[in-house]
Amino acid sequence: MEEPRMTRTIAIIGGTGKEGKGLAFRWARFGHRVIIGSRQEAKAQAAAEEVNRLLGTSGQSVVGMANERAAQTGEIVVLTVPYAAHREMCEFIKPFVQGKIVIDVTVPLVPPKVTRVQMPPDGSATMEAQRILGENVQVVAAFQNISYEHLLHDEPIECDVLVCGGNKEAREVVLGLVKDAGLVGWNAGPTENAVVVEGLTSILIGLNKQFGVQSAGIRITGVPRPD
Amino acid sequence: MEEPRMTRTIAIIGGTGKEGKGLAFRWARFGHRVIIGSRQEAKAQAAAEEVNRLLGTSGQSVVGMANERAAQTGEIVVLTVPYAAHREMCEFIKPFVQGKIVIDVTVPLVPPKVTRVQMPPDGSATMEAQRILGENVQVVAAFQNISYEHLLHDEPIECDVLVCGGNKEAREVVLGLVKDAGLVGWNAGPTENAVVVEGLTSILIGLNKQFGVQSAGIRITGVPRPD
Known part of the structure; x- marks a missing residue:
């Protein structure tokens, strides 16, 4: 017997792209309360409506908000912004995420050579977020390797999720959310x-x-696999 | 129809450990000429004899040599030294490997926190080797993720080999050697x-x-998998 899973309020900042909508769909279907955040509230609401149409009557309805209110309202805040907006967005959400878990999905790709690993000075986007947000925030890296094409369409995804950063408790919470999204996750250790x-x-882009x-x-x- | 594979002379520097003996066993069985190198010639010869006993009458016999002569003799040179000896060994083999492919198997673990990624100033052991050996050497990273427990015992290994660094031609040669060792390899891109x-x-150590x-x-x- 598995114990019943907690439902949570999850805010997806910059959530109008494929990653954000895909994660919103999967989490809302599970029963989590999901907020899609965007710079423009109207854009966030349009993305939320798109996800709600896909959900039909299954799961919770997704709502759209401006990033600021989304970050304030979410118990758990997910960052799905292009790397070019990462630092600025970390600074923007900083006051609203103190004491929370922030899931950083950002991959610091440097176009045009996106098949070459090129990390920022902090060592990774996750370490950059942790430095900016400060020690009262648990920054956890996850979902960077998923093909988002399949997330929104409820297709089986043959890719595991490596979860690292934050403390062990924060990683456990995120591993639960990975499972709720229908994926297999693994504790991949500390933020380093x-x-x-x-990378x-x-x-994977190269392949x-x-x-x-x-x-x-x-x-x-x-x-031993959990699935 | 597959085309017949070239046989090569492969020198495994620091090859008396599990990695070295495991790779020697697999390559010699395929038909490559394998030299195990060690600081002490007698130790190299003892390791070669151990591998030859396991090979029985199958494949080529493995020979043992001091590292210097091994590096001179090998067409392809493989580095399987602990990270603590990596820089010194790169400097030592430098004159003998010009114009060759060097396969770097080294993982820069920093005991006691071996489950935490901690890279050297060059960015990785592979990039350190490339810097020291110079541009006339193609340094290719491979085999870091394999459980060597299984290599020597001819058990099936459920782990792929990511091959990166050097130029594309060098990676292709190494991908051939991965296949000859009975493993599945992938072109994982440039040295970065x-x-x-x-890492x-x-x-994987943490898991x-x-x-x-x-x-x-x-x-x-x-x-599409090649196997």
């Missing part, structure tokens, strides 16, 4: 390990290019 | 990506500790 998880995305697909992923082997 | 491949080892096993690995999904 985020360079691997973020792996460049290797996608080599094979002309959009589905390259990774799977952890050799340990 | 080695931080991911080396992944810390994440091994969490589950009390020695077999955690990764598998690439979502692209």
Whole structure:
């Protein structure tokens, strides 16, 4: 018997892109209260309506808010912004996320060479977020390696989620949310390990290019799988 | 129909450990000429004899040499030294490997926190080797994520090999050697990506500790597998 899972209020900042809508869909369907945040409230509401149409009558309705109110309202705040907006957005949400878990989905790609790992001076986007947000925020890296094409369409995703950063308790909460999204997650250790998880995305993009697909992923082997 | 594979002379520097003997066993069985190198010639010869006993009559016989002569003789030179000896060994082999491919298997673990990714100032062991050996050497990172327990015993290994660094031609040669060792390899891009491949080892060690096993690995999904 599994114990019943807690439902939570999750704010997805910059959530009008594929990643944000895909995660919103999966979490709302599970029963979490999901807020999509955007710079423009109207854009956030349009994205929320799009997700609600896909949800039909299943799960919770998703709502759209301006980023500021979304970050204030969420118990857990998820960052899905392009890397170019990452630092600014961390500074913007800082006052609203103190004491919370922030899930950083950002991959610091440097166009045009997106298949080459190029980390920012802090070592990774996750470590940059942790430095800016301060020690009262648990920044946890997750979901960087997922092909978002499949998230919104409820297709099976053959890619595991490596979860690192924050303290162990914060990672456990995020591992629960990975499971609620229908994915398999693994505790990948401390925040210094985020360079691997973020950088792996460049290797997967390289494999996608080599094979002309959009589905390259990774799977952890050799340990008991929860699925 | 596959085309017949070239046989090569491969020198494994610091090859008396588990990694070195495991790779020697697999490559010699395929038909490559393998030299195990060690600081002490007698130790190298003892390791070679150990591998030859396991090989029985299959494949080529492995020979042992002092590191210097091994590095001179090998067409392809493989570095399997503990990270503490990495820089010194790169400087030592430098004159003998000009114009060659060097496969760097080193993971820059920093005991006691081996589950935390901690890269050297060059960014990775591979980039350190490339800087020291110079531009006439193609340094290719590979085999860092394999559980060496299984290599020597000819057990199936459920872990793929990410190959990065050097130029594309050098990576292709190394991908061939991965296949000859009975493993599945992937072109993981330029030398900057080695931080991911080396760092992944810390994440896998962490998973091994969490589950009390020695077999955690990764598998690439979502692209056509060669096996």
